[in-house]
Amino acid sequence: MLRLSSFFLLAGVLSAAPCDLVVSARYIVTMNGQHRVIRNGAVAIRGERIVGVGTRADIDRDWQPKKRIDRLNAIVSPGLINTHTHAAMSLFRGIADDLKLQDWLNSFIFPAEAKNVSADFVRWGTRLACLEMLLSGTTTFTDMYYFEDVVAETAKEAGMRGVLGETVIGFPVADAKTPADALKYTEKFLARFHNDPLVVPAVAPHALYTNSDETLKAARTLANKYNAPLLIHLSETRKENDDNQAKRHQSPTQTLNSIGLFVGRTVAAHCVWVDAIDMGILKQKNVGVAHCPSCIMKLASGAAPVVEMLRRGIPAGVGTDGPAGSNNDFDLMEEADLAAKLQKLIRNDPEVLPASQAFEMATMGGARVLGLEKEIGSLETGKRADLITIDLDAPNAVPMYDVYSQLVYALKGSNVLDVVVNGREIVRDRRVLTLDQPAVIAKAREYGLKVAQSVQQKH
Amino acid sequence: MLRLSSFFLLAGVLSAAPCDLVVSARYIVTMNGQHRVIRNGAVAIRGERIVGVGTRADIDRDWQPKKRIDRLNAIVSPGLINTHTHAAMSLFRGIADDLKLQDWLNSFIFPAEAKNVSADFVRWGTRLACLEMLLSGTTTFTDMYYFEDVVAETAKEAGMRGVLGETVIGFPVADAKTPADALKYTEKFLARFHNDPLVVPAVAPHALYTNSDETLKAARTLANKYNAPLLIHLSETRKENDDNQAKRHQSPTQTLNSIGLFVGRTVAAHCVWVDAIDMGILKQKNVGVAHCPSCIMKLASGAAPVVEMLRRGIPAGVGTDGPAGSNNDFDLMEEADLAAKLQKLIRNDPEVLPASQAFEMATMGGARVLGLEKEIGSLETGKRADLITIDLDAPNAVPMYDVYSQLVYALKGSNVLDVVVNGREIVRDRRVLTLDQPAVIAKAREYGLKVAQSVQQKH
Numbered sequence: 001m002l003r004l005s006s007f008f009l010l011a012g013v014l015s016a017a018p019c020d021l022v023v024s025a026r027y028i029v030t031m032n033g034q035h036r037v038i039r040n041g042a043v044a045i046r047g048e049r050i051v052g053v054g055t056r057a058d059i060d061r062d063w064q065p066k067k068r069i070d071r072l073n074a075i076v077s078p079g080l081i082n083t084h085t086h087a088a089m090s091l092f093r094g095i096a097d098d099l100k101l102q103d104w105l106n107s108f109i110f111p112a113e114a115k116n117v118s119a120d121f122v123r124w125g126t127r128l129a130c131l132e133m134l135l136s137g138t139t140t141f142t143d144m145y146y147f148e149d150v151v152a153e154t155a156k157e158a159g160m161r162g163v164l165g166e167t168v169i170g171f172p173v174a175d176a177k178t179p180a181d182a183l184k185y186t187e188k189f190l191a192r193f194h195n196d197p198l199v200v201p202a203v204a205p206h207a208l209y210t211n212s213d214e215t216l217k218a219a220r221t222l223a224n225k226y227n228a229p230l231l232i233h234l235s236e237t238r239k240e241n242d243d244n245q246a247k248r249h250q251s252p253t254q255t256l257n258s259i260g261l262f263v264g265r266t267v268a269a270h271c272v273w274v275d276a277i278d279m280g281i282l283k284q285k286n287v288g289v290a291h292c293p294s295c296i297m298k299l300a301s302g303a304a305p306v307v308e309m310l311r312r313g314i315p316a317g318v319g320t321d322g323p324a325g326s327n328n329d330f331d332l333m334e335e336a337d338l339a340a341k342l343q344k345l346i347r348n349d350p351e352v353l354p355a356s357q358a359f360e361m362a363t364m365g366g367a368r369v370l371g372l373e374k375e376i377g378s379l380e381t382g383k384r385a386d387l388i389t390i391d392l393d394a395p396n397a398v399p400m401y402d403v404y405s406q407l408v409y410a411l412k413g414s415n416v417l418d419v420v421v422n423g424r425e426i427v428r429d430r431r432v433l434t435l436d437q438p439a440v441i442a443k444a445r446e447y448g449l450k451v452a453q454s455v456q457q458k459h
Numbered sequence: 460m461l462r463l464s465s466f467f468l469l470a471g472v473l474s475a476a477p478c479d480l481v482v483s484a485r486y487i488v489t490m491n492g493q494h495r496v497i498r499n500g501a502v503a504i505r506g507e508r509i510v511g512v513g514t515r516a517d518i519d520r521d522w523q524p525k526k527r528i529d530r531l532n533a534i535v536s537p538g539l540i541n542t543h544t545h546a547a548m549s550l551f552r553g554i555a556d557d558l559k560l561q562d563w564l565n566s567f568i569f570p571a572e573a574k575n576v577s578a579d580f581v582r583w584g585t586r587l588a589c590l591e592m593l594l595s596g597t598t599t600f601t602d603m604y605y606f607e608d609v610v611a612e613t614a615k616e617a618g619m620r621g622v623l624g625e626t627v628i629g630f631p632v633a634d635a636k637t638p639a640d641a642l643k644y645t646e647k648f649l650a651r652f653h654n655d656p657l658v659v660p661a662v663a664p665h666a667l668y669t670n671s672d673e674t675l676k677a678a679r680t681l682a683n684k685y686n687a688p689l690l691i692h693l694s695e696t697r698k699e700n701d702d703n704q705a706k707r708h709q710s711p712t713q714t715l716n717s718i719g720l721f722v723g724r725t726v727a728a729h730c731v732w733v734d735a736i737d738m739g740i741l742k743q744k745n746v747g748v749a750h751c752p753s754c755i756m757k758l759a760s761g762a763a764p765v766v767e768m769l770r771r772g773i774p775a776g777v778g779t780d781g782p783a784g785s786n787n788d789f790d791l792m793e794e795a796d797l798a799a800k801l802q803k804l805i806r807n808d809p810e811v812l813p814a815s816q817a818f819e820m821a822t823m824g825g826a827r828v829l830g831l832e833k834e835i836g837s838l839e840t841g842k843r844a845d846l847i848t849i850d851l852d853a854p855n856a857v858p859m860y861d862v863y864s865q866l867v868y869a870l871k872g873s874n875v876l877d878v879v880v881n882g883r884e885i886v887r888d889r890r891v892l893t894l895d896q897p898a899v900i901a902k903a904r905e906y907g908l909k910v911a912q913s914v915q916q917k918h
Binding site: 091092093094095096097098099100101104128131132135294296297298299300302303323327328329330331334338340341342344345347348349350351354355393394395396398399400401402405406409410412413414437440441444445447448449451452 | 550551552553554555556557558559560563587590591594753755756757758759761762782786787788789790793797799800801803804806807808809810813814852853854855857858859860861864865868869871872873896899900903904906907908910911
């Protein structure tokens with residue numbers, strides 16, 4: 001018997017394959033198709049990918065890691081996916097709140113952008129945003145802004161995953177005089193970041209009402225040439241719908257569909273004012289919806305029909321939107337919480353959008369929105385190793401009766417301890433390893449003073 | 460000249476009066492009548508009270524403290540005031556989410572309470588709640604639960620201020636067989652904590668629909684005998700209104716008014732379904748309203764007419780409600796944020812309930828609700844020294860264009876660094892000095908297992 005057990009032990013050690021990192025914790029929330037939760041589980045990582053997910057005993061038997069992160073009282077979850085933001089606007093955080101959307105844009109944001117946005121501004125603003133996103137558990141962000149090559153460089157510097165597109169808009173901006181210039185910029189951008197392990201380059205026409213049909217069609221053609229996703233704002237306000245009805249006698253969704261914009265992967269932000277016909281189109285074209293509850297509440301845009309979109313099988317995730325006026329932070333845990341609460345309120349039904357579905361929106365749902373469901377969004381063998389650990393040794397984390405309830409309604413971004421993106425440890429014990437936090441904060445303050453001097457202040 | 464300046468210097472030192480504590484920071488948000496914000500300011504404290512508020516230079520000239528808290532990049536603000544909760548329900552955190560209110564109460568909460576609530580349960584549950592409240596900046600909480608003497612003992616142990624009332628309800632509960640028993644308990648409680656520096660004892664009939672008119676009248680009489688506030692739930696759901704209409708052909712507010720319940724300081728939680736006549740009564744009787752946005756969204760109760768209540772001058776604050784099903788945390792910064800966003804959405808106007816007004820609800824507004832506006836809620840000479848410091852050296856805290864915007868829309872409970880209550884330092888650098896956090900967390904886990912075994916689980 002002794003000999004036999006020694007044989008098995010030896011076989012066990014011999015059969016344990018080398019890997020780079022094992023992350024273990026009390027709970028592994030996989031967000032796989034069965035929503036499997038593993039008690040006392042672990043995830044094994046080799047290179048950029050997950051090679052094993054199981055009980056800690058199984059993973060320890062099968063894998064010999066170079067390094068370990070063992071968190072006794074914690075959850076390991078897929079990294080969170082922010083499906084819509086404008087990261088560099090962090091430097092305009094709260095510059096003009098409690099205003100109507102058009103006042104906010106025309107009197108504050110557009111002038112502030114015209115006077116301040118530069119490559120340097122975008123670099124520091126994106127660094128600031130990456131710090132905040134990483135510290136609150138986001139591993140992938142979806143961005144539309146200017147100097148998007150700088151956003152991409154900064155995402156890579158931070159070690160974050162990004163689906164990034166240069167904004168194409170029908171007026172002159174800091175780095176493009178015309179939409180045609182912006183599309184030229186975009187083509188270079190698509191070529192430069194093609195096949196990047198972290199950056200998915202995208203094409204980002206701002207919206208239907210800020211671009212000509214020709215620009216929109218050219219954007220789609222360009223996206224399809226590089227097999228890139230297209231990012232756009234859609235039906236954010238009632239006014240946007242009313243104006244399009246008056247002009248074209250159809251909804252913005254119908255118009256975009258009629259010009260072929262949805263032929264290819266599309267991420268539509270907001271979709272607050274979509275009706276049954278619109279949702280039929282979104283479903284048919286598999287358009288992904290970025291739902292941003294903080295933003296649409298704060299700007300009083302309305303409440304999107306998220307429950308109905310999910311019921312129809314339209315891919316839907318959550319986003320923070322930009323932090324200037326429409327949020328003002330990058331905390332995706334808060335957006336998942338708010339998504340659930342907002343739908344309950346407007347549907348007059350506390351049973352809709354339960355916690356597990358809200359957390360799905362922040363993970364696998366977001367991956368589906370971006371067309372990255374085979375790469376990220378869940379902890380499964382073969383996927384990119386994007387994961388976070390969330391502390392359960394905190395007053396707001398105990399007791400725990402349901403792990404999804406806890407994640408969505410009780411735990412906060414500030415409970416996030418560690419972040420791994422693409423197999424690389426980016427945050428350890430609440431410290432970002434890739435960026436110089438004090439330098440970024442100092443620079444943000446410096447920009448704050450400069451911006452304040454350059455534009456009218458609300459107060 | 461030398462002699463003369465030496466004379467003034469000497470006079471300055473001589474005239475500096477002794478005090479116990481000076482807290483200084485980049486910004487002092489006083490929340491006084493003029494909403495004065497002092498740059499590079501300080502607050503001087505002697506004993507339990509504030510003795511000076513001004514620039515750091517002025518305070519340093521006038522006061523010689525035994526101890527200092529100097530925070531370069533921080534805000535000093537009044538401690539936050541939670542106007543409605545059931546603290547010990549922390550031990551039921553998330554036990555049954557995403558359910559209809561009546562299912563939640565009858566199938567989960569009432570059975571769970573019947574099987575688990577004891578003096579020991581309330582002591583540990585309240586300790587857990589106090590940890591979470593203190594760490595997120597709350598210095599005063601308003602509580603209705605059972606074994607309220609234990610809640611009061613625990614509040615004092617934690618060093619928190621509490622307006623606390625034993626729940627009086629028309630069915631047998633753990634520590635009272637009848638409402639009459641609960642009122643007897645309450646009278647002892649009122650006598651015991653009369654004139655306590657931290658505890659304001661209250662009378663807390665649960666609601667109109669769970670008590671007889673006789674009990675409600677007796678509760679009011681008892682409250683007035685001891686000059687104590689009365690706490691009650693009011694018009695939380697449409698059903699509550701509909702039932703009362705059917706039975707009495709009037710609103711719950713009208714009924715309570717007709718039986719004289721509002722003759723004396725009253726704190727009414729929720730007031731979701733109050734109409735113009737009801738609001739006229741609330742204003743006339745100076746009833747304070749505890750608005751709990753997370754709760755009413757999560758349970759789909761509706762959205763309270765907060766903007767209209769504030770316009771009429773009805774005192775209104777924010778509350779978290781209990782963490783079992785209706786929230787599930789004690790983060791008041793989040794409630795202030797959500798209060799602003801929810802009103803914008805339902806009023807279809809982003810200009811309503813601006814950040815400064817939302818922060819007022821969490822501070823002076825809450826003080827007015829509780830009838831404590833002369834004691835707490837703002838940083839003014841003569842008031843109780845209840846204050847917090849909030850870190851501005853964090854990625855989500857920079858840049859800052861407007862201090863109220865930052866407080867309400869960008870800063871989180873987790874940015875709170877220090878807490879002083881009644882002149883005593885209770886939290887220092889995110890560590891609670893009065894409670895044994897690891898022991899409380901361990902006990903909460905233990906109770907979690909016990910509770911889970913005792914009741915049906917949703918999943």
